[in-house]
Amino acid sequence: MSIQESSPKSATSSADVLPDYAPVPPSSLGPALNDQGYYVGRVERNLYWVTDGSYQSAFLTTKDGVVLFDAPPSIGGNIRRAVDEIASANGVSNKVTHLVYSHHHADHAGASSLFDKNVIRIGHEETKRLLVRDNDPARPVPEETFADRRTLKIGGERIELEWRGPNHSPDNIYIHFPDHDTLMLIDIVNPGWAPISMSNLSEDIPGYIAAPAIALDYPWKHFIGGHVGRLGTRDDLTLHQQYMADIDASVRKALVSVDPTPFFQKYGDNPWAAVGALFDAWTEAGAAPVIEKYKGVLAAADVYTQSTVFWVMESIRLDLGFASYVHP
Numbered sequence: 001m002s003i004q005e006s007s008p009k010s011a012t013s014s015a016d017v018l019p020d021y022a023p024v025p026p027s028s029l030g031p032a033l034n035d036q037g038y039y040v041g042r043v044e045r046n047l048y049w050v051t052d053g054s055y056q057s058a059f060l061t062t063k064d065g066v067v068l069f070d071a072p073p074s075i076g077g078n079i080r081r082a083v084d085e086i087a088s089a090n091g092v093s094n095k096v097t098h099l100v101y102s103h104h105h106a107d108h109a110g111a112s113s114l115f116d117k118n119v120i121r122i123g124h125e126e127t128k129r130l131l132v133r134d135n136d137p138a139r140p141v142p143e144e145t146f147a148d149r150r151t152l153k154i155g156g157e158r159i160e161l162e163w164r165g166p167n168h169s170p171d172n173i174y175i176h177f178p179d180h181d182t183l184m185l186i187d188i189v190n191p192g193w194a195p196i197s198m199s200n201l202s203e204d205i206p207g208y209i210a211a212p213a214i215a216l217d218y219p220w221k222h223f224i225g226g227h228v229g230r231l232g233t234r235d236d237l238t239l240h241q242q243y244m245a246d247i248d249a250s251v252r253k254a255l256v257s258v259d260p261t262p263f264f265q266k267y268g269d270n271p272w273a274a275v276g277a278l279f280d281a282w283t284e285a286g287a288a289p290v291i292e293k294y295k296g297v298l299a300a301a302d303v304y305t306q307s308t309v310f311w312v313m314e315s316i317r318l319d320l321g322f323a324s325y326v327h328p
């Protein structure tokens with residue numbers, strides 16, 4: 001075999017050999033980005049959101065300066081530009097005085113160090129512990145922390161921070177703006193879109209599945225989910241809950257209807273081969289009807305449902321003990 005023949009296909013693969021997916025429903029898309037690659041818009045009154053089409057950040061302009069909520073590195077320097085643009089249009093201060101972390105993950109906090117040392121960073125105490133552990137200069141540790149809940153009053157504005165248990169990450173918090181009819185909850189619901197890999201890469205699936213109901217308990221009209229190009233509504237959360245409930249029901253059905261016996265007969269002395277093939281079979285059986293139902297409803301349902309089904313299936317087996325077999 002020549003070197004050319006054995007070179008990896010992926011190194012030379014072109015766009016035309018990559019798989020096709022269902023078109024993105026127009027309602028899943030957000031406003032167009034400007035030449036610098038961002039969009040900044042008003043959520044309500046002096047609360048604004050910024051997106052690059054994939055990530056979201058938010059800020060409040062107050063009489064004492066700007067309070068920033070998350071600093072995703074993909075938006076990066078455009079956070080500063082968006083703040084400057086809004087502050088100059090409204091004749092208010094563009095000085096960022098506070099930065100609230102939703103959770104410790106680098107993809108939502110990694111541009112924190114762009115803001116100067118005088119910014120007061122606020123986060124959950126677990127966010128602080130994890131950031132101390134991770135020791136990443138891009139994400140300075142919060143100076144101010146809280147355990148269960150904290151009300152911030154900054155420049156005459158009210159912000160309610162609350163930790164309701166682990167979900168996507170151990171430290172992910174609910175950020176409620178009671179005077180702006182808005183809830184910010186990151187990495188749980190992607191409005192108009194399926195969750196990405198394995199339920200938005202969530203560490204605690206029972207907590208992840210419970211989170212939208214907690215979110216809906218707050219009064220609000222606008223939802224900042226941290227991802228995709230548009231804001232969300234209460235209907236987006238309800239649709240997401242239905243999607244996750246359908247996955248749960250479909251997984252339970254697959255777990256009791258796919259017979260493991262032939263997998264172990266075939267692979268005898270290699271139980272990992274049997275388990276691997278069985279996991280694949282359970283995942284495929286669980287995912288198929290859900291993909292069928294949500295294709296064209298939630299963008300990328302055909303891209304990511306299988307991955308989320310796998311992770312929910314493992315939680316149903318391991319956290320809930322469903323279909324657990326006790327040797328007689």
Ligand SMILES: [Zn+2]
Nearest residue numbers: 105168169187
């Ligand atoms: Zn995250």
